[in-house]
Amino acid sequence: MQKNQYEQVITIAQAAGDKIMEVYQRDFAIEQKVDQSPLTEADLAAHTLIEKGLQELGEVLPVLSEESGDITWAERQQWSEYWLVDPLDGTKEFIKKNDEFTVNIAHIVNGAPVWGVVVAPALGVTYHGGTAVENSYKRSPNDIEMQVAELPSGTADWCIVGSRSHQSDAFVEFVSRFQAPSITSMGSSLKICLVAEGKAHLYPRLGPTSEWDTGAAHAVLLGAGGKVVDLNSNQPLLYNQEENILNPYFLAAPQEYNI
Known part of the structure; x- marks a missing residue:
């Protein structure tokens, strides 16, 4: 192309x-x-x-x-x-x-x-x-x-993106590992884009999404030095691999972040 x-x-x-x-x-x-x-x-x-x-x-x-x-x-x-x-x-x-x-x-x-x-x-x-x-x-x-943000050295000063329409108990549990993180709520694929432009460190998606919800912003994040990984396997999120077009739970983050 x-x-x-x-x-x-x-x-x-x-x-x-x-x-x-x-x-x-x-x-x-x-x-x-x-x-x-x-x-x-x-x-x-x-x-x-x-x-x-x-x-x-x-x-x-x-x-x-x-x-x-x-x-x-x-x-x-x-x-x-x-x-x-x-x-x-x-x-x-x-x-x-x-x-x-x-x-x-x-x-x-x-x-x-x-x-x-x-x-x-x-x-x-x-x-x-x-x-x-x-x-x-x-x-x-x-x-x-755009470039992803540098990660804080400890558990303080993190900014984490959540969904305005789809918060969950699992999200609350995820953010509990950080010390008083800043939580930004946002709709649609803009959540991944916030990580890409360095306005947030992490976006954990702990609810259902389809592949068309994430593909474009995922690409943008990769170009800005980030990644989107399956939260279960820690492997890159892939597309059109099976009949089901639902994504697994995933994390959008800078490349150096380790689950």
Whole structure:
């Protein structure tokens, strides 16, 4: 994938963000999907725009989107390279109108997220980058290179990211190992991006997520010197490895952090 193609994908993601904002700024209907998660016309409008835009790129790859999740495992397991898309991550935050929702597009190669873009349209921020381009950036409106934070030497002075909508007893237990840590609540894939830009040290995810929730921000974090690891195995989080598209519990952190 060429760098100029990634720039085209950033433009596609930002255009999807504009579509979402058109809906966000007026009243909209809310439906329920089969799994009881919410769905709005903004999800569908962004999905349609992104899928069309990616198909028009010079190098056409398969697309796995939250809104096209019926692609069979028999087909997906043939993919060595594809786009992983969440057209509107943080639909609950979108419905609450707290601005903490994103458009996520990741380039996955052999199970690893090599590049991603995360657009937060209500905040006017775009995160992009990964190992394929060797760096990650925050665009608001100009690019600033990101780097994960240095880790505190002891158990004090840690900043840990939690979910605004999905706190759990397991999260409370995790943070108990630190001395009065600062807890930042945030919606959607912005939690991983906070670690990438050095505004937080750790993001433990101790609840369910799907692969499209994390792929783009995961790539951005890798480009900023971080990692996302399975909390059970301490191995890097991988994608499209089995029929189930749910992630295990994971930790987003700088590379030098040891569980």
